[in-house]
Amino acid sequence: MTTRTSGLELLERYYDSVPRASARAEDFGPLTLFVREGAGWPFYARPTLDHPGPVSAADVDRVRARQRQLGIPEAFEWVGEVSPGLRAAVEATGLSVHEHPLMVLSADAPDAPPHPLVRMLGADDPLLHAALVVPHLAFSSPGTAVGAAGPSELTAEIRARVGDGRAEQVAQRIRDGITAMAAAVEDGLPLCSGMHQPVSGVTEIVGVGTLPSARRRGLGEAVTAELVRDARARGASTVFLSAGDEDVARIYARLGFVRVATALIAEA
Known part of the structure; x- marks a missing residue:
């Protein structure tokens, strides 16, 4: 496993764990749907951690049907380099996919001076x-x-x-x-x-x-x-983010963030 892959695996485990503090996880085989408990931004579906199989358009459709049933957005999020086949399956169901630079802070990046506001x-x-x-x-x-x-x-x-x-x-x-x-x-x-x-x-x-x-x-x-x-x-020890677009990514680069992959978001 390369250093880059190891870093993305670390982010994958983070992505799987962080919604669980305020959402329930519903199992759809190769996909997991996170459903928020209480107020706040709705969550999304993403690839199931460590699931070995590919994701089909039928898998995506099953999750979308459940999202419609729950009255929540038909949304999916994943890292393109980790789940390369998911984009085609998602787009086959009619969803639009948006790309966002996924960036990790360099360990040796200096802190910027505090801002008075x-x-x-x-x-x-x-x-x-x-x-x-x-x-x-x-x-x-x-x-x-x-x-x-x-x-x-x-x-x-x-x-x-x-x-x-x-x-x-x-x-x-x-x-x-x-x-x-x-x-x-x-x-x-x-x-x-x-x-x-x-x-x-x-x-x-x-x-x-x-x-x-x-x-x-x-x-x-x-x-x-x-x-x-x-x-x-x-x-x-690891600080990361997804930039809105390339212009925003250049702002984050000034702070020492480096692009490591592509975060993909699919919406109806």
Whole structure:
């Protein structure tokens, strides 16, 4: 087994373990469907860990039927280099597949200097709910270009999502040590936020999103750098992420992240 394959196997085991803290796993042979328990982002199906057989279009269709039955998105996530045959099976059922650079932080990458607007958020931080709302606006307007959505749109979205249960769930995950969150805060509002999710010395940085009107200020890079510092302080030896596209990957490369594979996401 090559060093690169060994690294991807480590990520595969992480991918299998991290949803289990807040989801149940349903067995579909070569595929496993993770179904979230409680509020929060819905999960997806992915290749079953250590399953020896290939995945067919019929296998994918069975999972999609179950996802429709549950009223959750028909979504699949996997690493292209680990499960090379899955893309053809997924596309044969009519799903669209998106590619994202999968990047791992170099062990010798230096920490970036702290940013004056960026800090970690605790479980009882009053800005936790607002920070969780920022990515909704960020991902609805993808890319790195400055957009129209700003503080007024964020304030309205924060009010609309009060009581959705997401903040309480993430607060408990922070207390349990399985989620850490950072945000860039200005004038009492988070302009960018992101998380990492440590499990047994490995952590993935996820959900880094910047309010569209606050882009091109280096906030996404600064939040990611703060998450890296926190991950290392917690003893993480492997820190990785999936970049939205090649432009975003170049930003992460400045922090010492190196592309190792391709993360694939399939959606209806």
